[in-house]
Amino acid sequence: MMTVFATAMRWAALHFLLLWGTAVAQIYPFEATQVPKNRTLHTLYAFYVFSEQEAPDKSLGKPFVEFNGLACHSTSASRPDATLGSYQSVQLSILRYRDFWNVINPKQICTTWGDVVQNKATAKDMLRVQRQINQQDIYMHTVRFPNASHPKHYEKRTVEKTGVYILIFSNCGDFDDATVSGNVVVKNAYGFLPGNEYYKMP
Numbered sequence: 001m002m003t004v005f006a007t008a009m010r011w012a013a014l015h016f017l018l019l020w021g022t023a024v025a026q027i028y029p030f031e032a033t034q035v036p037k038n039r040t041l042h043t044l045y046a047f048y049v050f051s052e053q054e055a056p057d058k059s060l061g062k063p064f065v066e067f068n069g070l071a072c073h074s075t076s077a078s079r080p081d082a083t084l085g086s087y088q089s090v091q092l093s094i095l096r097y098r099d100f101w102n103v104i105n106p107k108q109i110c111t112t113w114g115d116v117v118q119n120k121a122t123a124k125d126m127l128r129v130q131r132q133i134n135q136q137d138i139y140m141h142t143v144r145f146p147n148a149s150h151p152k153h154y155e156k157r158t159v160e161k162t163g164v165y166i167l168i169f170s171n172c173g174d175f176d177d178a179t180v181s182g183n184v185v186v187k188n189a190y191g192f193l194p195g196n197e198y199y200k201m202p
Contacts, residue, residue: 027184034176039173041104041171046097048165065184068185069153069183079177088126094165096165099137111126112124125173
């Protein structure tokens, strides 16, 4: 109950985030940022993106989100990075603000074995996504603890639709003595200027 309440309190600040928390350069850096507490999520930033079709300038190609060099690092002496290679519960996601409440259920933000059995998820202890949403509107990335099998990871995906995209930082597992470093980068078809700033240029 407290987990749901804490998450709901963060969501109550979402409108404030949209007004004041936008990334000017469309790059959100993580510099040894503490992961969320067990089975909670944070909303961090809002990115303004034009689809390629609707962009006022298409000179630099398709808009994309890039999860760049992201890695978790343990701060626990008893559970170093090398022992956490199978931990997949820390995730970064962007999804359109208009779809937020259709995608995320505040009463159950993390997947369970029941979801896996019912084919609603591929694994337990990950961010739970309502399956009726078109999957091209949400972009999810699992942040791993680096080792020989999972070095720092890069993932780049084309953003297909115009909208305000919310950056979500979630941890659906049982371990939170860790930090994340790396960047989330969002680029429009004309460059890194946010969509809401484009028409302000002289």
